[in-house]
Amino acid sequence: MGGKSSPSNSQMVQFQMQQAQEAREKEAQRKARLEHGKTTIDSLFGDENFGNDFYDKYENAQLNFNLPQVWDQYDRARRNVTYDLARAGTLRSSIANEAVADVENQKAMNEASVRTKADADVGALRTSIGSQQQQAYNQLYATEDPDIAATTAINMVQNAQLSQPNLNPLGELFRPLVIGATGLASGYQEQGNINRGMNPRPPTGRGSGQDYG
Amino acid sequence: MCDPIGIIGLGLSIGMAVANYSAQQEMMANQQAANDQWLSYQQQKARQENMRQMEARQRADAARQGTLTELEANKQKKAQVDEEQRLGEKITPDDMLDQNPELIGDKLLSGQQNMAQTVGEDFKNRVTDASRDARKRIAALATIQSYGGSQNSIAQRADDLFRKSMQDIRLQGDIRQGSLAAYGAEKQVQPIQYTMSGGGGGGGGGLGNQLAGAIGRGIGGQLAQA
Numbered sequence: 338m339g340g341k342s343s344p345s346n347s348q349m350v351q352f353q354m355q356q357a358q359e360a361r362e363k364e365a366q367r368k369a370r371l372e373h374g375k376t377t378i379d380s381l382f383g384d385e386n387f388g389n390d391f392y393d394k395y396e397n398a399q400l401n402f403n404l405p406q407v408w409d410q411y412d413r414a415r416r417n418v419t420y421d422l423a424r425a426g427t428l429r430s431s432i433a434n435e436a437v438a439d440v441e442n443q444k445a446m447n448e449a450s451v452r453t454k455a456d457a458d459v460g461a462l463r464t465s466i467g468s469q470q471q472q473a474y475n476q477l478y479a480t481e482d483p484d485i486a487a488t489t490a491i492n493m494v495q496n497a498q499l500s501q502p503n504l505n506p507l508g509e510l511f512r513p514l515v516i517g518a519t520g521l522a523s524g525y526q527e528q529g530n531i532n533r534g535m536n537p538r539p540p541t542g543r544g545s546g547q548d549y550g
Numbered sequence: 551m552c553d554p555i556g557i558i559g560l561g562l563s564i565g566m567a568v569a570n571y572s573a574q575q576e577m578m579a580n581q582q583a584a585n586d587q588w589l590s591y592q593q594q595k596a597r598q599e600n601m602r603q604m605e606a607r608q609r610a611d612a613a614r615q616g617t618l619t620e621l622e623a624n625k626q627k628k629a630q631v632d633e634e635q636r637l638g639e640k641i642t643p644d645d646m647l648d649q650n651p652e653l654i655g656d657k658l659l660s661g662q663q664n665m666a667q668t669v670g671e672d673f674k675n676r677v678t679d680a681s682r683d684a685r686k687r688i689a690a691l692a693t694i695q696s697y698g699g700s701q702n703s704i705a706q707r708a709d710d711l712f713r714k715s716m717q718d719i720r721l722q723g724d725i726r727q728g729s730l731a732a733y734g735a736e737k738q739v740q741p742i743q744y745t746m747s748g749g750g751g752g753g754g755g756g757l758g759n760q761l762a763g764a765i766g767r768g769i770g771g772q773l774a775q776a
Contacts, residue, residue, distance in 0.1 A: 348589050356596060363600075370611075377618065386623030398693035405687055462697060465705055472712045473618060476719055480610045483723035483730075 374477040382470040399455035406507045411444045414511035421516035436514045447510045581744045588741030599733040606722040613718035617711045633702045638692035648681035
């Protein structure tokens, strides 16, 4: 007889089995909580809650902010083309058709660019909401596992930031064709008249000198 | 003829065996009591640790659930609209002619004060239209910013909510880790262990052995003299 009495008697084995059973039950509860939590998060961030109406509002705001700038510049470009054509005396000419077509083309391209940017920004918004969903998952797992909590806290800071759309006024979008080579000639003529001490004929009334053609 | 010394030795041997048996029983009882005490201690510590872990996890979960509740779509949409309105009021200039027509005089260029009535009407209409268009675009700008970028935008709001709840979750996680470490030390506690040999633990058994040794030495001496 004698020797050490170890704690591995039947009571202790029973205790360890009881602990193992409790661990198994706790793991089953943990699994159930994770599944329930994930389902809740999926539902919260799903299409039913963050549907197209949510994103459409953002996209429309972007278009309502940027498209009027395009349209303003388009109107101005059209007016300038009209004035330039009139000044050049080419309002009814093939160059006029070409100039107007060119402005229309630029308008279409600029509008497409603005719409594309708005669409891309909606994509960024979706990513931002997706990032919120990911953070919700991270917190779910961090709640269940204390080892994850610390690293998650460090990594999650500002994950959900939405990249900012360009809100600066759009630059010069339209570059109409240069119209009025004849304007260059008339400018040259006006300078010649000035050099000769004569005023060119104004739009109304008479100039100080005779007509030089 | 029976040898009296042999009888005495036999008696002593039986006595020793009885003493040994008794000591062994006592030791086993003591060991059982020590094991029971240890088991009770371990069960209590396990229950306490389970409770602490559960409470800390529930506190962390409450923080998490609180954030999720605030991130429900209807609350996010309301927060967006509220911020849109706040921002719209904040960034819209006060002197917009479409809603403040009395400010027409302030908008006139110097030298325009005595313009003809029709020209004046045209001026007013144009500036009012311009104000109206600007107001629409400012409203659109407020909407864009309310999604992300402004101080109370929904992106900013979500970040704040996640940050606060994560701080709580991390605190509870840290508490749980610390408690688990302490529980690890508690689990290392072993029961008192009793031994028969060495005269230390058994008590009765050791005494019996010493007694038997002394008697054995006495008998050996008598036999040598005979």
